[in-house]
Amino acid sequence: xxxxxxxxxxxxxxxxxxxxxxxxxxxxxxxxxxxxxxxxxxxxxxxxxxxxxxxxxxxxxxxxxxxxxxxxxxxxxxxxxxxxxxxxxxxxxxxxxxxxxxxxxxxxxxxxxxx
Amino acid sequence: xxxxxxxxxxxxxxxxxxxxxxxxxxxxxxxxxxxxxxxxxxxxxxxxxxxxxxxxxxxxxxxxxxxxxxxxxxxxxxxxxxxxxxxxxxxxxxxxxxxxxxxxxxxxxxxxxxx
Numbered sequence: 427x428x429x430x431x432x433x434x435x436x437x438x439x440x441x442x443x444x445x446x447x448x449x450x451x452x453x454x455x456x457x458x459x460x461x462x463x464x465x466x467x468x469x470x471x472x473x474x475x476x477x478x479x480x481x482x483x484x485x486x487x488x489x490x491x492x493x494x495x496x497x498x499x500x501x502x503x504x505x506x507x508x509x510x511x512x513x514x515x516x517x518x519x520x521x522x523x524x525x526x527x528x529x530x531x532x533x534x535x536x537x538x539x540x541x
Numbered sequence: 542x543x544x545x546x547x548x549x550x551x552x553x554x555x556x557x558x559x560x561x562x563x564x565x566x567x568x569x570x571x572x573x574x575x576x577x578x579x580x581x582x583x584x585x586x587x588x589x590x591x592x593x594x595x596x597x598x599x600x601x602x603x604x605x606x607x608x609x610x611x612x613x614x615x616x617x618x619x620x621x622x623x624x625x626x627x628x629x630x631x632x633x634x635x636x637x638x639x640x641x642x643x644x645x646x647x648x649x650x651x652x653x654x655x656x
Contacts, residue, residue, distance in 0.1 A: 435581070458641050469545075469631060469647040470584075477638065516583055526641035527591050528574045528599060531583035 430517055432532035440540050441509055447502040447535045449517030458520040459500045460529065461491055465513045473515070476500065487511070512539045542567050547632050547648035554622040554655045562617040562651050564632030572635045572642050573615040574599070575607065577628040578650075584631065590615055591637075622655045629653070 433448040451457065458477050462470040474485025481493040491502045500517060514534045520526035548563045566573065571592050576584040576599075586599030588607040596607050604626060606618040615634075619626060629652050633645040 430583075432583075458638075458643075460644070462647075469649045470633075470645075471647075472644050475644060477641075477643070518584075520641040521586070524586070524589060524597065524599065525591075527572055527637070528586050528589040528642060529584075529645060530586070530600075531576075533581055533583040 430519055430530055430532035432515075432517055432535050434535050435533065436536045436538065438538045438540060439507055442506050444505050445503065445507050445511075445537065447515050447517075447537065449500045449502065449532060451498055451500065451517070451519045453498070453519065453522060455522050457522065458526065459491075459493060460518040460520075461485065461489070461500070461502050462516045462518060462531075463513050464516065464534075470516065473502070507537070507539050509539050509541060511537060513537060544568065545632055545634055545646050545648035547630075547651050549651060550649065552651060552653050554619075554653065556622060556624060556655060558622050560619050560622065562619075562630055562632075562653075564615045564617065564648060565613050566615075566632075566634040566646070567613065568634060568646065569612060570634035570646070571612075571637050572645075573609065574633045574635075574645065575605070575615070575617045576631045576633065577601065578631060579628050587617065587630075619653075624655045627653060627655045 461473040517532040518529040521530040574589040575587040590609040635645040
């Protein structure tokens with residue numbers, strides 16, 4: 427069965443420190459991978475995506491993620507976070523159960539950036 | 542472009558009432574989806590559509606109906622509201638790469654409370 431696991435429900439970090447948000451997925455077929463961000467009381471916004479090609483993907487706001495097929499992981503990183511990065515982050519995969527026409531989401535990681 | 546719009550933003554229902562959540566997009570996207578977001582569970586797919594006249598069930602379809610008579614609109618109907626349907630509902634639309642959904646664009650959400 428398709429699933430996405432975000433290993434940390436909350437990640438507290440100090441401003442200007444590096445951060446990694448972890449995501450693992452299970453799938454017997456190739457999938458497309460996405461990271462979305464949700465700021466308080468807002469909808470979801472795409473940070474970055476991996477469809478094919480280079481396994482290191484760069485997104486908006488200085489975020490990047492690395493696709494690791496052997497580890498079935500797609501961890502999100504930022505070398506130096508800002509207070510404004512405080513939000514909830516969701517990893518998602520195109521769901522083979524829907525013919526990859528919709529997404530399966532992880533449970534989310536709340537990033538709390540402290541001054 | 543307005544993107545993806547949802548109405549209403551907030552709604553309170555009594556158990557057993559019915560209502561329709563509206564969703565519209567002006568980007569000529571083929572794919573549209575409805576998700577519900579509950580604390581600690583990420584977003585779960587309710588129904589999705591790959592074009593006008595074509596809909597299919599997602600992970601949690603019970604208690605919800607959809608139809609898609611035009612490319613632009615994808616309403617979600619609650620037939621007989623239950624407290625378990627208290628949630629935030631997001632509509633999304635996307636292009637297809639030919640083999641998968643690509644970036645999904647999300648509406649601002651509808652916060653529904655069922656008493």
